[in-house]
Amino acid sequence: MKRLSSVILVSLFFIFQSVFAQNQQISADLDAIWKTDQGIRMELIQLQQQGKTNTSEFKELIGAMKTQDSINQKKVIEILQNGWPENLNLQQNQTIFLVIQHADVDTQKKYLPIIESAVINGKTLASNLALLKDRIALREGGKQIYGSQVWYDAKTGKNYVQPIENPEKVDSLRAEVGLPDMKTYLQQAFQMNWSLEQYYKDLPKLKELLSKK
Structure with missing residues (x-):
């Protein structure tokens, strides 16, 4: 019986260790995604403020942003396959929302219920859901509710x-x-x-x- 208990304890230890390592990897991945998502947008804002929206630099950066958004989208969708991760910090939770917010309308609509559930469970902000609803409404030819766009x-x-x-x-x-x-x-x-x-x-x-x- 003691040996069986020891085996169970060892098994549980390795399971917890595996889950912890997985959570750590998800957190690290989301931190990296945040940097690529926000970094390129900050560059675009700077060019816009400088009146350089019609330059080749701005247009190339737009193309780079779309490519990066596609890469980030695949990573976040993979993360969400097992549901919204636990024990994320505010920025990491926000990263998941932002990647969905920056996706195509079909992806936005598909993951809208997950964002709604995340709001109910306190994992993301109600204001995020409002922004997503605005964007979907406009993309489908309707009008926004919250004036965010x-x-x-x-x-x-x-x-x-x-x-x-x-x-x-x-x-x-x-x-x-x-x-x-x-x-x-x-x-x-x-x-x-x-x-x-x-x-x-x-x-x-x-x-x-x-x-x-």
């Missing part, structure tokens, strides 16, 4: 808030998922001023631009 006109350098389902209630809807009001969000993220009057004024031009993309 902005269209950049490379020719003029002007930003436009993409069509919103209910502009008058957007701030209250944002508050429900932990997002700041539109004025704060747009000023901090895009150096834009927000007003319903300006939004409605810009809407016809935005629709014209979107029809040509």
Whole structure:
């Protein structure tokens, strides 16, 4: 009996050791993915701020970003095969969301329920789910709910808030998922001023631009 107990304990030790090593590898992989996902986007933001969106450097970086996003997507999908990992830090949990957010619409829709479950289980933020829903809605030809998506006109350098389902209630809807009001969000993220009057004024031009993309 003692020998059997010892065998069981040794087996459990190796199982726990294997799980720990696997979790460590997942964490390391997500840390690396974070750097590639965010690093290339920071470079693009810098070029945009410098007015270099029509340069070959910017276009090459866009191509590199799409390639890297595809690589990251495959890695994250593999990680999610066994469900959302446990014991991740805030950045690692955020990395999973970002890779899905940057994927094609079919992948976004496929993994939307997993993001919803992750929100319920406290593994990712409700605001992340809101952003993903906005992006899917717009890609399917609808209107966004939370006003998170902005269209950049490379020719003029002007930003436009993409069509919103209910502009008058957007701030209250944002508050429900932990997002700041539109004025704060747009000023901090895009150096834009927000007003319903300006939004409605810009809407016809935005629709014209979107029809040509």
